[in-house]
Amino acid sequence: MPASLLRYLTLFALLLLLTTGTLSYNIVNNWLAEKKATLNTLALGMQKRIDTYRFFTYQIYSNLNNDAAAGGEDNVNAISLLPDVFYVEKNGQKTDALIFGQHDKSTLSAVRKISRYLDILWGAESDIYSMYYLNGVDNSLSMISTQILKDISAQFRGSYITAIAEARRTEMLQQSNALDERESFSPIRKLRFYNDYYFTLRTTFNQPGHLATIIAFDLPINDLIPHTLSRDNFILRADTVGTSSEAFTNNEDTTRVQLNGSLLEVAAPLVNAPVNIVYQLPLRQFAADMARNNIWLLLLNLALLALALTGFYLWRQPNRDARDDPSPRLRKQQALYQEIVKRIPIGILVYDFSANRVVVQNAIAEHLLPHLSLEKIAAMAREHQGVVQATINNEMYEILQFSHPQMPEHNLFLIREQDKEILVHKKMQLAQREYDKNVLARQRLLTHLRQELHTPMQALQQHLRSVAQTVDDDVRAKLLRKASDETAQTIALLDNIALHDRLDSDTWQPDVVPFSPLAMMDSLLLTSLPRLSQKGLHLFHHYRLEPQRLYVGDMAMLQKALLLLLDYAITNTDYGKITFTLEADAQQADKIAIRLSDTGTRMSAAELDNLRHPWITAPAADRAQQNSGFALFLCHQLARKLGGDLSISCKQDLGTHYHLTVTLPASANSGDEDEKLLEDMTVLLDITANEVRQIVQHLLSSWGAECVNADERQMPQEFDLRIVDDEAKMADNTLLVNGEDTEVTLLAPRRLRTNYNISQLLQDALLALIEQQFEVATHDAAPTDIQEYARQLKASDYFSLFVETVPDDIVKLYTDAETGDFLTLAQTAHRLKGVFAMLNLHPGKQLCEQLERHITEQASEEIKHDIDEIDELVSVLLQPNGQQDE
Known part of the structure; x- marks a missing residue:
């Protein structure tokens, strides 16, 4: 009974701990779910307000442009309240308007019309709404608000409103300088005199020839925030995560809960704005609120837990009775009995069924007692001559039960382990299984080795038979080569086996x-x-x-x-x-x-x-x-x-x-060369495959060369050699690379081909190109007149392409020059210069370079003259061989 009670107390304590944990989890989870739902609702409300005022912003800006085109009103008056602060007179009752800074009459008329429009828009609103209009034409700032602006003579109120206006002007000017920022949002702010919370939506409109025009609205959010949440804990934060629009379309929960230092943050992104509305709560305040709202339930659980632990402790204490205190002689005898029982190599247990307690036991019996049902064992032993076999934790035990006629309630149990024979049998089975596995592995090894040796030997025999039967020398040579390959494959396998024997016997030395x-x-x-x-x-x-x-x-x-x-x-x-x-x-x-x-x-x-x-x-x-x-x-x-x-x-x-x-440790004798092989050389890499370009560029950089990647959008750079992977891009001083060649191949003078994976071949090809460059520089001279250039062009492989494309480009030069499209004209001139440079037509290249300089200066007369000279040069180059210039 005491043992069962202790177990029940332990189970009760564990259940209390589990209940407390589950309850705390549910409380926190419900609180977070409520806050997430509230933040989602608030985010939707703010997004609707932002979308609404986006529409109003673009409508106001459109009306301003239309009114500017049509002309403004002339009878609008402005009252000067402070230096550079003007109040706009009107009949409306809802909004007041101020203009800060010197302004035009068109600005005054536009502000009055905007104020009338906002009178209708904000007529039923009880919160404070404000609009700021930074005019890009005269750089004036207009403020239109539902709060009273005419009476700003008071020191504190006037300075507060002018400070707000200056702050808005600074923010708008900063946004106008950000070319890529069309729309921006301010943090959540508090309006001092009205205890209102709001944020500012700023929209930039760029005007050619003027500064940017910016329209900003102060949008209150007091009506959107529930009264159960503190407004001071809300902030607006830029959305750096970038919530996908598909998440909103699929109704996924985009609200996030995260820890930021000592703050618990619940953030909800806006659907169509790059900001998050974040509710921040300190962890200490959060824990205090949770504990305060659930204090009685937690105290009850803790009280029950303390009660269970106290009961557990009290029942564990031994029940000492002074009448049961044995004499010294009896204590010595009991100590002797305990020592004897402890030394016996089998389990000994004396159990009193009347009191349900253990009288004597040793370590073996104590270990097995929790797994034994002594009443069932005693009953079964009486039916089977006092011997029972039981399995405990997959181990077999033999239990012998004895009882004395004078003390039938006391039973002696002798527990002897019978699992040793089973363990020996299992070991034998495992040994047999491992032996069978080794036999099978040896059989497979021999079978696969035989097949691997038999296949090339059988092919060798077949080739030798074919050689004996054929009389054709070519076929005989081909068969002999195949037989040699099969023999080499077999010898390589035998060499590998011999190498393994050396590795296995530790006779191999590196x-x-x-x-x-x-x-x-x-x-x-x-x-x-x-x-x-x-x-x-x-x-x-x-x-x-x-x-x-x-x-x-x-x-x-x-x-x-x-x-x-x-x-x-x-x-x-x-x-x-x-x-x-x-x-x-x-x-x-x-x-x-x-x-x-x-x-x-x-x-x-x-x-x-x-x-x-x-x-x-x-x-x-x-x-x-x-x-x-x-x-x-x-x-x-x-x-x-x-x-x-x-x-x-x-x-x-x-x-x-x-x-x-x-x-592989680095050798002490190796080091960087003082002067690298391709130092001071510039190599143009016109390679389409990215992986090939990486291989070639790494090797060239390690040899000291400077690599330049080809880019048609940039002006061409000077280079010494060129490496391409497309044969259509071949030109002089060019190396074509591929992955198949096993040597350097000469395609044409100063045009080679080799393998990019073989560093030695790549190096040899580059050195060969450099040598050919030196030979051309010393032996060849440039043509001396246009006729020699013409003959050189007609002898080129690209003459037909020149005839088909260059005259069309000349016509395009005239067309672009007449329309004044300098950008297209520069692109066409650059393309023509590349054609002339590829064909070594130096006069045409020089004329195109001169044309590019004049295009940069936008000199129309010089451009026309350059185009005429290029047209005349092309006409001479395309004349038949028999004709000469008159």
């Missing part, structure tokens, strides 16, 4: 020498380019290390691992691209991170098992080659021996990503 990873990658990619071209794959090699720096390590083993991974990726990829990236590890300075990614089919989980165990699963294959089930395992072993690791991740429709890290 050949640590300084080497250039860039040169290693050039050799590796050149080896793989034929397979890439055969499958039509694109390769992108991002080398983000310093090209001239050397690293210390085993280059041969690293190249072998990378080649195995690249071959594996090529086989898995049917179309798309393969990306190679080498960069320094961000966490450890002496490590290099190598990433290889492909867009091929996703590698299965079974195939990934080959990373830890070779030939567990047959790998993927393509039409030309079968992946090796030993490749990933060997790469993983090599990565570990090189002081790194290999990880592979793959996702559906995203391909496979290989991440290899190796330890």
